[in-house]
Amino acid sequence: MRTAAINRRAFIGAGAASSVWLAAGNSTAATTDAVPKNYRRIAVEECFNIPEIAEVQLAMGVSRHAIQMSNATRKQLFEGLLEVEAGRLRDMDAAGVAMAVLSINAPGVQNLPDAAQATALARVANDRLAELVRKYPTRYGGLLSVAPQDPAAAAREIERGITQLGLNGVIINSHTNGEYLDDRKFAPIFEALVALGVPLYLHPREPSDRLAAAQDIPGFNVGWGYAAETGTHVARLITSGLFDRYPTLQLVLGHGGEGLPYFLSRLDNRFEFEMKLVGRQTLQRKPSEYLRQNIHCTTSGMNYWPQVRMMIEVLGIERVLFAADYPMEDMLPAVSAMDAAPLSAADRARFYHGNAERLFKLRS
Amino acid sequence: MRTAAINRRAFIGAGAASSVWLAAGNSTAATTDAVPKNYRRIAVEECFNIPEIAEVQLAMGVSRHAIQMSNATRKQLFEGLLEVEAGRLRDMDAAGVAMAVLSINAPGVQNLPDAAQATALARVANDRLAELVRKYPTRYGGLLSVAPQDPAAAAREIERGITQLGLNGVIINSHTNGEYLDDRKFAPIFEALVALGVPLYLHPREPSDRLAAAQDIPGFNVGWGYAAETGTHVARLITSGLFDRYPTLQLVLGHGGEGLPYFLSRLDNRFEFEMKLVGRQTLQRKPSEYLRQNIHCTTSGMNYWPQVRMMIEVLGIERVLFAADYPMEDMLPAVSAMDAAPLSAADRARFYHGNAERLFKLRS
Numbered sequence: 232m233r234t235a236a237i238n239r240r241a242f243i244g245a246g247a248a249s250s251v252w253l254a255a256g257n258s259t260a261a262t263t264d265a266v267p268k269n270y271r272r273i274a275v276e277e278c279f280n281i282p283e284i285a286e287v288q289l290a291m292g293v294s295r296h297a298i299q300m301s302n303a304t305r306k307q308l309f310e311g312l313l314e315v316e317a318g319r320l321r322d323m324d325a326a327g328v329a330m331a332v333l334s335i336n337a338p339g340v341q342n343l344p345d346a347a348q349a350t351a352l353a354r355v356a357n358d359r360l361a362e363l364v365r366k367y368p369t370r371y372g373g374l375l376s377v378a379p380q381d382p383a384a385a386a387r388e389i390e391r392g393i394t395q396l397g398l399n400g401v402i403i404n405s406h407t408n409g410e411y412l413d414d415r416k417f418a419p420i421f422e423a424l425v426a427l428g429v430p431l432y433l434h435p436r437e438p439s440d441r442l443a444a445a446q447d448i449p450g451f452n453v454g455w456g457y458a459a460e461t462g463t464h465v466a467r468l469i470t471s472g473l474f475d476r477y478p479t480l481q482l483v484l485g486h487g488g489e490g491l492p493y494f495l496s497r498l499d500n501r502f503e504f505e506m507k508l509v510g511r512q513t514l515q516r517k518p519s520e521y522l523r524q525n526i527h528c529t530t531s532g533m534n535y536w537p538q539v540r541m542m543i544e545v546l547g548i549e550r551v552l553f554a555a556d557y558p559m560e561d562m563l564p565a566v567s568a569m570d571a572a573p574l575s576a577a578d579r580a581r582f583y584h585g586n587a588e589r590l591f592k593l594r595s
Numbered sequence: 596m597r598t599a600a601i602n603r604r605a606f607i608g609a610g611a612a613s614s615v616w617l618a619a620g621n622s623t624a625a626t627t628d629a630v631p632k633n634y635r636r637i638a639v640e641e642c643f644n645i646p647e648i649a650e651v652q653l654a655m656g657v658s659r660h661a662i663q664m665s666n667a668t669r670k671q672l673f674e675g676l677l678e679v680e681a682g683r684l685r686d687m688d689a690a691g692v693a694m695a696v697l698s699i700n701a702p703g704v705q706n707l708p709d710a711a712q713a714t715a716l717a718r719v720a721n722d723r724l725a726e727l728v729r730k731y732p733t734r735y736g737g738l739l740s741v742a743p744q745d746p747a748a749a750a751r752e753i754e755r756g757i758t759q760l761g762l763n764g765v766i767i768n769s770h771t772n773g774e775y776l777d778d779r780k781f782a783p784i785f786e787a788l789v790a791l792g793v794p795l796y797l798h799p800r801e802p803s804d805r806l807a808a809a810q811d812i813p814g815f816n817v818g819w820g821y822a823a824e825t826g827t828h829v830a831r832l833i834t835s836g837l838f839d840r841y842p843t844l845q846l847v848l849g850h851g852g853e854g855l856p857y858f859l860s861r862l863d864n865r866f867e868f869e870m871k872l873v874g875r876q877t878l879q880r881k882p883s884e885y886l887r888q889n890i891h892c893t894t895s896g897m898n899y900w901p902q903v904r905m906m907i908e909v910l911g912i913e914r915v916l917f918a919a920d921y922p923m924e925d926m927l928p929a930v931s932a933m934d935a936a937p938l939s940a941a942d943r944a945r946f947y948h949g950n951a952e953r954l955f956k957l958r959s
Contacts (some may be wrong), residue, residue: 454865501818
């Protein structure tokens with residue numbers, strides 16, 4: 232492979248392969264009004280990195296089960312993540328994206344074996360992110376990173392990031408060393424989220440060793456593996472009674488809600504059936520009620536009308552937010568697809584910015 | 596818990612919980628023509644059991660990670676599975692289901708440690724099923740069971756079941772002792788399927804130990820765990836190049852295709868991206884092409900219009916088949932929902948019987 236022939240633009244070009252989907256998805260759509268280029272579009276799952284974390288990740292090979300690309304390729308990919316000013320803003324302008332809510336690329340600091348190092352690096356990342364948001368207050372918002380390896384320290388960092396740095400929420404990239412957040416030891420993190428009234432973006436990463444069969448599926452590592460990992464994580468959180476313990480907690484899921492909207496009716500149906508079989512009731516509400524009261528979903532990497540329509544239909548428009556997943560996906564086809572979606576002006580405003588402004592307390 | 600208060604009818608009643616979904620899903624639907632009660636509806640994922648297998652399953656506790664119900668409850672549930680004549684036919688008549696394609700309840704004989712015992716029991720099950728189909732040739736079709744524990748014997752049983760017993764296809768319940776069918780040792784099974792031109796129904800079961808994080812999620816064991824298991828299995832099959840090796844092979848997935856239709860556009864997009872990152876091309880075609888050329892999906896447990904519409908939209912009407920998942924689900928709400936679905940008469944005929952007749956070579 233000639234790595235020299237690869238650049239971020241070429242990677243991003245992969246998104247164009249899905250243009251057939253956009254067309255197919257919109258085939259039944261009513262003609263929509265033209266949406267102005269300078270419309271306020273907020274993309275809420277946009278990743279970046281800082282040199283300190285990129286360096287550690289490159290040295291470690293990122294994660295044992297991350298996609299096995301050459302280090303040269305990974306370095307080129309990282310270039311796009313490290314570019315947080317002129318180049319990124321230019322791409323945002325070209326696509327008509329007014330604002331990006333940034334977060335450190337998965338798995339963040341969550342694969343570092345040393346909790347103290349992870350905690351320190353998350354702190355550096357958050358300082359850097361806050362600096363960026365201060366410099367471009369109309370263009371960037373930010374989700375702070377934590378090291379769940381040390382739940383108490385993570386809770387303190389959440390408080391610092393929200394109250395002192397003015398960031399807009401928290402991101403956690405699914406499992407941390409194979410542990411999921413339904414483990415009660417992570418309670419301090421949820422206590423902090425609820426006390427501060429900020430949402431947790433549960434972002435995917437490569438499946439844990441407890442989902443070994445979903446690891447290393449060549450070509451489907453992200454498309455299927457990430458969703459199996461993160462969807463299973465959410466299934467564990469819901470059934471653990473997390474939202475009964477924290478009724479105001481808000482979770483944000485990317486990538487079309489990692490499959491949950493597709494299964495929502497079945498989850499209700501089988502939940503009731505299984506509770507009858509085992510003869511007890513483990514949750515206060517129906518699964519769909521948690522999804523409609525505690526979960527928001529974004530369109531990162533899933534800006535295809537059939538999927539977006541389903542999300543809106545089963546969750547309600549006020550829980551569906553726009554995201555592009557830049558630089559892993561190109562912003563332009565995402566915006567083109569969603570501009571062409573048959574949404575009313577009021578719903579389009581909710582989808583593109585109103586929901587994000589409310590959820591992440593962004594200035595409108 | 597008063598197990599005496601539980602009966603199969605009460606279990607089945609759980610399906611009614613989802614009536615709100617049916618209504619919500621159909622809210623945007625055009626009014627459809629009334630469908631006559633005696634319309635030819637074929638349900639293709641309908642399970643039963645034989646006393647010999649039920650006995651072994653009850654003695655073993657079915658599977659280590661099966662839903663932990665009392666043995667008394669399980670026995671009652673098994674009663675419905677063992678009822679294959681008057682009671683079942685009455686329920687079919689009441690729901691307007693003309694024909695059921697039967698298969699042994701998951702995990703069949705696949706959790707038996709002794710391959711010879713499993714092979715022998717599958718043979719008994721297939722003889723019994725063939726007898727039933729001969730007795731009610733207009734009401735029943737059948738998918739034969741195999742013991743993948745012995746792939747060569749399984750291949751021989753497929754040949755016997757199709758050529759001598761006249762059955763209509765094969766069912767395998769996802770993993771066998773933690774092994775997935777992408778392992779090349781299972782090649783004899785696929786060779787037999789392709790040589791005979793019959794489809795393989797890949798049915799769910801509880802997740803393997805290689806998907807431990809998806810095991811034992813109280814209330815979501817079926818709704819999420821089964822789909823994580825089976826969807827991951829299919830992801831492994833596709834990425835293993837199975838359909839490049841056997842281009843005519845047809846797989847059937849239940850439960851709305853176990854989530855794959857929802858992710859189809861993303862699978863294409865991320866597959867292309869990942870192939871660029873790793874610098875090689877592992878498959879001859881795009882993921883969506885395999886789904887549209889090698890996979891059929893059924894509506895078992897997913898007879899909700901938003902999901903069914905998505906399946907039809909992304910796979911095409913000729914690859915979507917009706918199934919009720921009786922007796923785990925009630926047939927009546929499934930039929931009511933699909934009768935109300937806004938399908939043309941020609942598409943409804945394909946969905947309810949035409950596709951099934953062609954795929955399973957049922958007499959029309």
